[in-house]
Amino acid sequence: MSDDSALTLRARRRLETETAIRDAALELFLEQGPQETTADQIAALAGVSTRTFFRYFDTKESAALPGLGWVQDRFEASAASIHGARDVIPVLNRLFLDAVTDLEETESIRTRKFFRLLSTDAVMREAAGARDAYLEQWLVQRLSELLPEEDGLELRLLVAAGVSQSRTVWAYWYELDQDEDSATVTLSQLFSRASQILARGIR
Known part of the structure; x- marks a missing residue:
C-alpha cells in the first residue's frame, strides 16, 4: 500500500469514527437529554472507547454540533x-x-x-x-x-x-x-x- 493510499484510508476511518460518535450523541441526546447522557454512553453506542471519544471531542456537547x-x-x-x-x-x-x-x-x-x-x-x-x-x-x-x-x-x-x-x-x-x-x-x-x-x- 502506498503512503497516499494509507493516508486516504486513515482519513476515511477517522471520518467514519467521527460520524459514528456524532450520530450516537444526537441519538442519545434526543432520547434522554444532554444532561442525562455521559461521554461513556456515547462512546459505547458509537463502538469506541471513552479515550477515543475524547481524542475527537473535548466535550459531549461538541459531539452533537456540526463540525467547523x-x-x-x-x-x-x-x-x-x-x-x-x-x-x-x-x-x-x-x-x-x-x-x-x-x-x-x-x-x-x-x-x-x-x-x-x-x-x-x-x-x-x-x-x-x-x-x-x-x-x-x-x-x-x-x-x-x-x-x-x-x-x-x-x-x-x-x-x-x-x-x-x-x-x-x-x-x-x-x-x-x-x-x-x-x-x-x-x-x-x-x-x-x-x-x-x-x-x-x-x-
Whole structure:
C-alpha cells in the first residue's frame, strides 16, 4: 500500500469514527437529554472507547454540533480571491451556500435531528452559540491577516453579518420544515434568497 493510499484510508476511518460518535450523541441526546447522557454512553453506542471519544471531542456537547473543519477548509481555498473588504461578503456567501448545499445532499437527517435538539434544549443552544462565536473569531482573525490595511471594525461587522445570516437561514428552514402546510424549500434556496434580500437592503 502506498503512503497516499494509507493516508486516504486513515482519513476515511477517522471520518467514519467521527460520524459514528456524532450520530450516537444526537441519538442519545434526543432520547434522554444532554444532561442525562455521559461521554461513556456515547462512546459505547458509537463502538469506541471513552479515550477515543475524547481524542475527537473535548466535550459531549461538541459531539452533537456540526463540525467547523469544512468551513475553515473552504475559506482557505477561497482566500486568494479576497483582495479587500468588498470581497468578504461574496466569499462568505459562497462559503456558507456551498456548505449548506453539501449538507442537504449528505446530512439532511442529521441536520433535522440537530435542530430538533436545539429547539428543546437550552444547554445545546448555548453550545451552538459558543461554536458560532468561535467561528466568527476565527474568520475575523484570518481576514485581519489577509487584509491588514482594512478597518478592523468593518471586518468584524461583515463577518458577524455573514454568520448571522447563516444562523437565521438555518433556523427559518427548520421552522418551515416542521410546518406541514408550508411549501417545500431547500436550504440553498433560502440562503440565496437571504443574500438577495440583504443586497437590496445594503443598496
